[in-house]
Amino acid sequence: MKTVSAVALDATDRKMLRALQADGRMSNTDLARAVALSESASLRRLRALETAGVISRYAAIINERAVGLPISVFVTVTLSSQAESALTAFETAIATVPEVVECYLMTGGSDYLLRLVVRDVDDLERVHAKALTTIPGVTRVSSSVAMRTVVKRGALPV
Amino acid sequence: MKTVSAVALDATDRKMLRALQADGRMSNTDLARAVALSESASLRRLRALETAGVISRYAAIINERAVGLPISVFVTVTLSSQAESALTAFETAIATVPEVVECYLMTGGSDYLLRLVVRDVDDLERVHAKALTTIPGVTRVSSSVAMRTVVKRGALPV
DNA sequence: ATTGAAAGAGACGATGT
DNA sequence: ACATCGTCTCTTTCAAT
Numbered sequence: 481m482k483t484v485s486a487v488a489l490d491a492t493d494r495k496m497l498r499a500l501q502a503d504g505r506m507s508n509t510d511l512a513r514a515v516a517l518s519e520s521a522s523l524r525r526l527r528a529l530e531t532a533g534v535i536s537r538y539a540a541i542i543n544e545r546a547v548g549l550p551i552s553v554f555v556t557v558t559l560s561s562q563a564e565s566a567l568t569a570f571e572t573a574i575a576t577v578p579e580v581v582e583c584y585l586m587t588g589g590s591d592y593l594l595r596l597v598v599r600d601v602d603d604l605e606r607v608h609a610k611a612l613t614t615i616p617g618v619t620r621v622s623s624s625v626a627m628r629t630v631v632k633r634g635a636l637p638v
Numbered sequence: 639m640k641t642v643s644a645v646a647l648d649a650t651d652r653k654m655l656r657a658l659q660a661d662g663r664m665s666n667t668d669l670a671r672a673v674a675l676s677e678s679a680s681l682r683r684l685r686a687l688e689t690a691g692v693i694s695r696y697a698a699i700i701n702e703r704a705v706g707l708p709i710s711v712f713v714t715v716t717l718s719s720q721a722e723s724a725l726t727a728f729e730t731a732i733a734t735v736p737e738v739v740e741c742y743l744m745t746g747g748s749d750y751l752l753r754l755v756v757r758d759v760d761d762l763e764r765v766h767a768k769a770l771t772t773i774p775g776v777t778r779v780s781s782s783v784a785m786r787t788v789v790k791r792g793a794l795p796v
Numbered sequence: 797a798t799t800g801a802a803a804g805a806g807a808c809g810a811t812g813t
Numbered sequence: 814a815c816a817t818c819g820t821c822t823c824t825t826t827c828a829a830t
Contacts, residue, residue, distance in 0.1 A: 484701050484703055484704045485703065486703065486704060486705070487704050487705070489705065497698065497700055497705070500697070500698035501698055502695070502697070503695065503696060503697075504662050504663065504695075504696035504697040504698045505662065505696040507806095507808085508807080509806090509808090517814095518814050518815070519807095519814095519815095520809095520814070520815080523808085532704065533701050533704055534704040534705060535698045535699070535700060535701070536699050536700070536701045537661065537662075537698075537699050538661060538662035538663040538699065539658070539659050539662040539696070539697060539791075540655065540658035540659055540662045540693045540696055541693070541694050541695050541696065541697055542655055542659065542692065542693060542796065543642050543691050543693070543694045545642055545643065545644065546642045546643070546644060546645050546690065546691055546692040547644070547647065547655070547692060547794060547796050548644045549794060549795070549796075550644075552742060554751060571788045574788065574789070575789060578795035579795055580789060580792065581789065581791070581792040582787075582789055582791065582792065583788035583789040584710060584784035584785075584787055585785045585787075585788060586712075586782050586783070586785065587782065587783045587784070587785045588782070592788070593712060593782075593784070597794060597795070624744050624745065624746070624751075625744070625745045626742035626743065626745070627742075627743045627744065627745050628742065629740075629742055629743075630729045630732065630741035630742065630743060631732070631733060631738060631739065631740055631741040633739070633740065633791065634738065634739040634740065635697070635739075636700050636702060636705060636707060636739065637736035637737055637755070638700065638707075665822060665823085667821080667822060667823090675799080675800090677801095677822090677823085677824095678799075678802095678824085679798070679799050679800070682798085
């Protein structure tokens with residue numbers, strides 16, 4: 481696992497990142513125009529941002545409702561042990577559950593916060609029973625369902 | 639606001655969505671090869687997915703640490719009124735706070751769950767004081783900080 | 797209705813000035 | 814920063830299944 485430390489970004493870099501968060505398939509020609517640089521200078525900066533790991537990847541953003549996964553559920557998981565080995569074991573296990581789209585280790589103990597996307601409540605129950613409670617060391621699992629997504633994957637304020 | 643209802647997807651569509659979530663800048667030539675179609679058939683399907691709103695956009699995925707926003711904070715906000723007008727007012731106000739990258743209305747009351755990205759704890763305090771508690775109708779605000787992100791913006795299980 | 801092949805236009809990447 | 818040039822990619826058209 482490579483840790484990426486903070487990188488110095490100037491105003492032009494930030495403009496590029498904002499443009500590419502809004503349209504990740506923008507051509508370099510358009511990007512250069514958007515940040516008022518020549519195409520070669522724009523491409524050089526873009527490659528530098530990619531190489532430095534500032535841009536980790538490009539992705540198509542999928543409409544969750546359109547693909548039949550309209551329900552987001554936030555799940556809090558407590559482990560019985562907070563030893564690093566127990567945390568790693570949990571994280572390895574949870575990475576194999578496709579419905580888990582986000583997973584954070586929270587401060588103050590051994591609590592994880594997960595976001596799942598599911599088809600319906602039966603699907604939630606299935607994932608809960610088959611994938612979450614069966615992981616060794618999982619002590620408590622509590623879920624709350626999102627009714628409405630107000631901001632979905634907003635861009636970072638760069 | 640346009641609501642996108644679920645769309646029928648076949649196995650090839652799903653393969654395309656998986657490929658494009660992993661690499662949103664993949665060329666149509668490569669995409670066609672990945673799903674075993676001709677370029678023209680691949681491109682036609684891709685445009686259909688875009689037009690139907692299954693793919694909402696393409697985005698560069700930014701490394702939060704690399705741009706100096708290493709801290710994710712989950713904030714629960716309770717409103718004093720659960721009237722639809724109060725909810726809408728809150729959602730309009732929260733949309734103007736750049737640090738808020740996700741916002742969900744949770745079932746069972748008038749609680750919102752937000753994810754903020756901030757530079758450090760001073761930055762969190764500033765956003766908390768200047769942007770969150772000043773929104774009319776906000777009654778309770780409680781924060782918890784993520785120590786570690788295990789799965790960052792995982793792909794949807796399509 | 798969906799696919800495949802082909803051809804022109806445009807973008808990309810590399811190089812040199 | 815600009816110009817150039819070969820290559821790759823996108824897009825449309827048309828025929829086939």
